[in-house]
Amino acid sequence: MADTHTIKLSSDEIEILVDALEADMEGYVEAAKEARGNNRREEVATFTEAAQRILAVKTRLEELIED
Template sequence: MTDSINISLSSDEIEIIVDALEADLEGYVEAAKEARGNNNREDVTTFTEAATRIQTLMSKLQDLVED
């Protein structure tokens, strides 16, 4: 894992980032579905991993806003 970076963000800024991540997540989910349909297991793995990492980050950010 990479080094941690500390930055200050407002709740609104975090919500903007979460919205952008949601759009990105949707793209990876769709790409994984396409890859699955094309029987391309390597791409399915890659896109699924990316979607999982985005979901994890989104959850962390949403937890910060909900506190």
């Protein structure tokens, strides 16, 4: 398992991170679509995995500010 770290962030800072992750994730989703259109399966898998991992982190952060 990866090392874990504890940092203190304000709700505003978490929202900034969520917004940045959303933009980053959208880029990977678009890259996966483009790779799929060009029949580049390895790239599709890589970009899809990246988008899924970003979504997981984004979701965890959103849960912190919804409480």
